Amino acid sequence: MLVTRIVYVRHGESNSTVARTIGGHRTCSGLSPLGVRQSEALRDRWTAAPEFTPDLVIASEFPRARQTAEIVSGAFDAPDIVTEPGFNEHDPGEGCDGMSMADFVDRYGTGSWEEDPFGVTFPGGETIAAFHFRVGSTVRRITDEHAGATIVVFCHGGVIDSVLRLALRAAPTGVFNINTLNTSITELELVKPHHWALRRYGDTAHLHGLPVATNVED
Secondary structure, eight states: OOOEEEEEEEOOOBHHHHHTBOOOTTTOOOBOHHHHHHHHHHHHHHHHSOOOOOSEEEEOSSHHHHHHHHHHGGGSOOOOEEEOGGGOOOOOOTTTTTOBHHHHHHHHOSTTTTTOTTSOSSTTSOOHHHHHHHHHHHHHHHHHHTTTOEEEEEEOHHHHHHHHHHHHTOOSSSSSOOOOOTTOEEEEEEEETTEEEEEEEEEOGGGTTSOSSOOOOO
16 A cells, blocks of 8 residues: 655644634634744755655645745745645634634633534534544545645644544544644654554744744733
């Protein structure tokens, strides 16, 4: 069997994170200045010490993921970036997209996010179960279409959480927490049918010397 390698990169810090708003695909406005620096740091790391030549570069349709991909892809002679909405972050729904986190919690609370994958935490948005099905179906399609390829996917913390839980055949919520940092590298290989090997998780060596997050005054 051909070994398929997928390198997942979480986007750099986003403007939505700094503003403490729910940044779905309708309202995402891209990277913060620190997010740009984080992406440039990863580009410079892979320029100085190349690790692979990707056969396919994918980004979610969110501006923050696409912008990260455009910056980091300067490190390798790569094909054009393919936009794949299947790797989008969880969709909070039209009504919640762009709300401040404080307003959302005041209005809706925290719901059943950690307890029930079929519970509706975001009115009009995806359930965890629907989100995981979307991400898992996308991974399956991509690996079927590109068997044996090295693929770089610029995506989101929630997507990487979903990918790892599916690969580990773990519960969709709870049990453990996954804290995927901005521009961290997570790498998996499909070494035999339906069997993933985790090669690394959360590699952020390139971020040494950078702030962990933008300091925002309350």
